[in-house]
Amino acid sequence: MPEYRLICDRCHLVVGTADGVICWTAEGITERDHALVHAACLPEAATDKVEISLLTSSVSFFGFVTDRFGRHIADPLPLRAIVWALVPFVSRADSGAEMQSMRAISIGNTVGVKPADVAGINRRRLPGRDGTPSR
Ligand SMILES: [Zn+2]
Numbered sequence: 001m002p003e004y005r006l007i008c009d010r011c012h013l014v015v016g017t018a019d020g021v022i023c024w025t026a027e028g029i030t031e032r033d034h035a036l037v038h039a040a041c042l043p044e045a046a047t048d049k050v051e052i053s054l055l056t057s058s059v060s061f062f063g064f065v066t067d068r069f070g071r072h073i074a075d076p077l078p079l080r081a082i083v084w085a086l087v088p089f090v091s092r093a094d095s096g097a098e099m100q101s102m103r104a105i106s107i108g109n110t111v112g113v114k115p116a117d118v119a120g121i122n123r124r125r126l127p128g129r130d131g132t133p134s135r
Contacts, residue, residue, distance in 0.1 A: 004088050006052070009078075010041040017089060020052035022064075022082055032074035036082050052086070061090040 006015040015038055023046035024034040033045065042049065055061045065083060073079055 006036060006085055008037050008041055009035040010037050010043065013038070015052070017052045017056055021049045022052060022055070023049040024079075029070070030072040030074055031068070031079075034073075034075075034079040034082055036085065052089075055086055056089045058090050061086060 006017070006020060007013070008015045008020070015036065019038055019040075020036060021039050021042060022034065022036055023042055024031045025045050026047050031048075033043070035043065035046075036052070037043070039051075050064060055064050068079065
């Protein structure tokens, strides 16, 4: 997604989804100091973190967001900005990982396995209209 970049809240350089984390400090049900940073820029005061790469699917993203419900967010603006910054990575159906899995599933292949590598060995046969396996 080269047209859209995440920026580290600490060093202000571009953060990739592979090396970024969201971190915060939790005390009981109170959370504060939410930040989007490189893993190497993690503040010492942070008590919790989640890798951004784990939040790029809609299920995990909404899990992260709804986990914040019921907690006291001391300053909601940074968390709100982080959630909005991640939305394009979650809602676009053409993110690399999502498209790869949808394409693989649509042709009956296994995600992460190049179709040429298996040459039909791993293809799932779907029943035809008359109930016979299709080719
Ligand atoms: Zn950084």
